[in-house]
Amino acid sequence: MKIKLLLIIVSVIWFVSVASETVYKTRDAEGNIIFSDVPSEGAEEIIIDEAQTINIPKPKRLDNRRATKLSPEELNYTRFEVTLPEHDSTIRSNEGIVNISLEMTPELDDKHMIVFFMDGKEVSSGKSLQLSLQGIDRGSHTIAALIENENKKILKRSKQTTFHLRKESKLFKNRAKDNVNNGNTVITPPAGSDTPPEIPKIPTL
Incomplete structure (x- = not known):
């Protein structure tokens, strides 16, 4: 009985963890849109429901045979x-996670399939309008x-969307650790910056 109960609890936890995912939308000083999986002040919370999670090792190339002409009644x-x-938009994720959402009208027919592409290569196909890479x-x-x-046969194509993925530099992390002295943090500006580094304060006795 205890084993069955444990299996049920583990299954529920797994379902909740994959059923939804939250991303945060902000804008930088120049008005550019930035998505991140880390919350920040003033960020808009976006919940992605029932997203498939796909790793991208060896994507397939688009099959040219799909470019067959359709009869007018299929273009609905x-x-x-x-x-x-x-x-x-810009996405910040050191794990390289990208959440994709589609919208369509009318709803997908039972006999039809959605195929996702990244950089011109097929990465997934199915019935869901959400995908997590x-x-x-x-x-x-x-x-x-x-x-x-x-x-x-292709019934409808979406327009191509471009995004930019950024990852935090490990060099910047190591530099920040090296600049912690006696409890005072020294911030080293990026290369080419005109802002001088902060001088550590001398603790008073």
Whole structure:
């Protein structure tokens, strides 16, 4: 009985951990949109429900055979777009985690499938409008998606969205640790900065 109860508890904890994920949206001094998995003052909280989690080791390339012409009655999706991440936004994640959300009208037909692409390569397919990617390299990337029917014919394509992934430098972390002396932290400005470093205060006796 105790073993069964333990299994139930573990299953519930696992379900809750994968059922939703929270990201935080802010803007920098220049008005650029920044997404992060770490909360900050004034950040807008965005909850991503039922997202698939996919690691990106060896993505597949888009099959050219999918570019088949469709009959007019199949072109019934009036809206299909990437809403997260926003175009030209910046995401900060040392783990390389990127959450993707789509919106579409009308709802997905039971016989149709959504295919996600990153940098022109297929990364996932399924019925969900949400996807979470892990292990993404720093730099600029593109996200797009399409809807296909049971015969692999393309019914609708989203516009391509560009985002920029940033990771905190390990060198900056090590430098910050080295600059802690006698309880006083010395902040070393980035290279090329005109701001002089802070001089440590001498403790009074």
